[in-house]
Amino acid sequence: MSKLAGIQAVERPPTLSRRAYLQIQQAIRDGVLKSGVMYSENELAEQLGMSRTPVREAVISLSREGIIEIASQRGFRLRELSVLERTEIFDLRALLEPYVAGRLATTRTAEQVDQLRGLLDEQQLLVENPKDPQTFLDLDERFHLLQAEYLGLERTRSTMANLRGAMWLLGFEALSLPHRYADVVREHRAILDAIERENSEDARRAAHEHILQTARAADHLDR
Structure with missing residues (x-):
C-alpha cells in the first residue's frame, strides 16, 4: 500500500473539556480563583455556560498536574505549594530553560530572533506604563516557551508549560512583581543577545x- 503524502490533518476545534481546562487555567493565572477557597464544579459549569461533565474532566486533569485538590462531595480548591515543591519548580526551570536557550543559539534564524525581540519590545512598553501585569506575564511565558517551539522540543515545552502553570499557585501578586519589570526585560535581552551572537554558553548562563x-524575588516577596 502506497503512503499518502501532501495531505494535511484537519484541525479540530477544542473539546468542551479542553475549553473548560483553558478557562480554569486562565482564571488561576488571572487571580480570579484564589488559594484557600473551595469552589463548586456545578457553579463553575454554570458560569462557563456548559454542563458539569467537561468541567469535571478539566478539574481532574488539573488535579493530575498538581494544580487543584478535589474534595469529595465538596468541590475543589487550589493546592498550596510546599517549600520543597517551590524549590523543585525553580530548580527544574533552571535546568530546562538554559538548556533550551543554549541549543537555540546554535540553530536560531534571523526571523526567530526578530520575533523574540518583538516580544521584549512589547514588554518594554509595559515597563514604562506598568498597568497590565497579566499581559506582561503572558509575554514572559511566550518568550520562554517559543524558544522550545523553535527547536521542536515538544516534551520540553510541555514540561516548561506545566512548571509555569504550577508557579501560578504562588499567587498572582508573587508572580507579577511590578518592581521587577525592568530587570526581567534586561535579563531577557541578555538571553536573546547571546542567542543572536550564537554563543551557547552565554545564553545558558544568562x-x-x-x-x-526570579526565584529570589518570589521568595523575598513571600516572606
Whole structure:
C-alpha cells in the first residue's frame, strides 16, 4: 500500500473539556480563583455556560498536574505549594530553560530572533506604563516557551508549560512583581543577545541567572 503524502490533518476545534481546562487555567493565572477557597464544579459549569461533565474532566486533569485538590462531595480548591515543591519548580526551570536557550543559539534564524525581540519590545512598553501585569506575564511565558517551539522540543515545552502553570499557585501578586519589570526585560535581552551572537554558553548562563533572580524575588516577596 502506497503512503499518502501532501495531505494535511484537519484541525479540530477544542473539546468542551479542553475549553473548560483553558478557562480554569486562565482564571488561576488571572487571580480570579484564589488559594484557600473551595469552589463548586456545578457553579463553575454554570458560569462557563456548559454542563458539569467537561468541567469535571478539566478539574481532574488539573488535579493530575498538581494544580487543584478535589474534595469529595465538596468541590475543589487550589493546592498550596510546599517549600520543597517551590524549590523543585525553580530548580527544574533552571535546568530546562538554559538548556533550551543554549541549543537555540546554535540553530536560531534571523526571523526567530526578530520575533523574540518583538516580544521584549512589547514588554518594554509595559515597563514604562506598568498597568497590565497579566499581559506582561503572558509575554514572559511566550518568550520562554517559543524558544522550545523553535527547536521542536515538544516534551520540553510541555514540561516548561506545566512548571509555569504550577508557579501560578504562588499567587498572582508573587508572580507579577511590578518592581521587577525592568530587570526581567534586561535579563531577557541578555538571553536573546547571546542567542543572536550564537554563543551557547552565554545564553545558558544568562537564562540561569534570570531564573535565579526570579526565584529570589518570589521568595523575598513571600516572606
